[in-house]
Amino acid sequence: MRVVFAGTPAAALPSLDAIAESSHDLVAVLTRPDAPAGRGRRLVPSPVAVRATELGVPVLKPPHPRDPDFQTQLAALRPDCCPVVAYGALLPQEVLDIPTHGWVNLHFSCLPAYRGAAPVQHAIWAGEEITGATTFRIVKELDAGPTYGVMTERIRDTDTAGDLLARLAEGGSQLLVATLDGIAQGGLDPREQQPEGLSLAPKILVEDAHVNWSAPAAAIDRQIRACTPDPGAWTTFGGVRMKVGRVSPSDVVIAPGALEVTKSSVLVGTATTALRLGTVTPHGRKEMAAADWARGVTFERDQRLGD
Template sequence: MRVVFAGTPEVALPALEAVAASAHDLVGVVTRPDAPAGRGRKLVASPVAQRAEELGVPVLKPEHPRDPEFQAQLAALEPDACPVVAYGALLPQSALDVPRLGWINLHFSCLPAWRGAAPVQHAIWAGDEVTGATTFRIVKALDAGPTFGVMTERVRPEDTAGDLLGRLAEGGAHLLVRTLDGLESGELEAREQPEDGVSLAPKILVEHAEVDWTQPAVAIDRQVRACTPFPGAWSTHEGERLKLFPVQHTDQVLEPGVLEVGKNHVLVGTGTTAVRLGEVKAFGKKQMDAAAWARGARLEAGVRLGG
């Protein structure tokens, strides 16, 4: 079966590799245009584009999938299906109609739960014990198309969004190939998503990641892990932003936001019991252990984080 893969960030690479190694004929790759990166803000190709070029696969980088030139190029490749992982642009119906079997998306949740841009982050933040990945045919409505396959994955107590997404990307890559296999053989039928159980997972912005220390410790723990590595949970110290990495629970009680600094630890009070800070990153500084940061900042008793 002729396939054109669509994806952009690093999380799409396991699926690209799996499709390239499969029995299907990878005849092209669609990705976002080169974007500025690094201190020099030089234009850099996406991870998917870089790997596709290494594989010797033609790469299309439309400014928008509605561009007639792109759609003509896509049609010329005569794809039977277009597997998609985190492409990052809305597909118009005219583009969706090009492959005869449609655009087959790998989404990192068990649909209809967590439709949207940040399903893994929202699953961790909500305290889900199990999540997964789903393959479905893309339609105009957000992540609402009929599904083909699903895999499940346990959310571990220490999982960050990066940890969990990494496992889902690997497992989901195999699910995507199995879906393509089933579509080619005709043995796989799409199933409409149930109307019950729909939840939304919009993109989490930097302003959403600020920690409210009056919240319970369990909620703060989930928030920090959900926002690691992106966009990064944070609080403030002396008016400067302090980026936070995963914390640990304790039995100690402190006023919300109040710090207790020991030789090898820094505790912060919450709405329930205090949490122990792991690593932090102060403005203009390197990421470091919280105790090392506290020593360098010469913190005094009763200092608070947050407003």
């Protein structure tokens, strides 16, 4: 089939590479426009745009899929199908109607669970043991189209959202190619999603990542892992925001937010047992081991995280 791949972040790269290596004819890549990044706010292309250029594939960067010039370009490419992985913009119906076999999205959950922008983060935060990835045909309603295939993946006790997304991106790339193969061969019919098990996974905002040390240790651990690397779990110390990296359990019981500091570790209290801080990122500084941070801090009496 002639395909136009749509994607933007690094999580889409395994699928782009897999399609480029498949029997399908990758005629173009659609991605979001260059965006400002770094201290200088210099415009930089998306990871998908960079990889497509390396592959020698034409890149389309419309300001929005509603753009008439883009729609004309896409129609002229005569795509049979448009596979999508985290493109990042809503597709209007007139664009959905262009490819013969529609737009096939790789979504990082077992639909209908966790429809939305942050399925991996929400699965970890909720304490799920199993998640996965699903291919489905895009329709106007968010992540509600009929499904083609699914893969499953166990969520490990130490998984951050970044860890889990990386595995799903690799495994999902093979699922996406297999789905395209099945569509091309004419033997793969999508099945409508059932209402049972439907849940939503909206984008996690910075304010959502604020750690409440009065919660149980297990819940805090899931929150921190779900928010790593983005948007980054955070707390305050001395009224100043500080990011919190991985934590590990302990048997110590101290008051929520209270700190117990030794030469080699920093414990912080929760509603249950204390958590051992792994890394922290003080405001304006680089990530560092919590013990290194503590050695450079003068602690006041009864000072706590989240004060």
